[in-house]
């Protein structure tokens with residue numbers, strides 16, 4: 776079973792074996808790293824596979840395009856994804872495009888940040904954080 780992943784660089788759709796999720800796969804179109812240096816946009820199909828197969832802790836940003844604080848927090852999340860590539864997997868879930876996932880993870884406000892490892896939720900925080908707060912929060916999981 777493969778999952779569909781949009782390249783964060785050229786937005787090409789890639790099919791990927793989820794067992795390779797921690798092997799730094801490259802985009803088939805532009806050959807840039809698919810999963811390092813940029814958050815990965817997950818869908819209701821790809822997220823369960825990512826969570827199942829990732830050997831790294833997964834941090835999920837539940838956001839929506841209409842949410843101002845989410846937009847402000849976006850660059851902080853992206854910068855952390857770049858800094859901590861190879862230590863954690865950074866995933867974004869658009870709760871407007873994927874409303875089932877917000878319900879499944881009982882997300883009541885956005886942005887909500889969730890850390891999951893081995894299918895267990897370690898911690899969640901609702902509301903945007905500063906870059907310093909976010910980094911300090913993440914350090915406890917690596």
Ligand SMILES: [Zn+2]
Pocket residue numbers: 782783784785786787802803804805806807
């Ligand atoms: Zn690409």
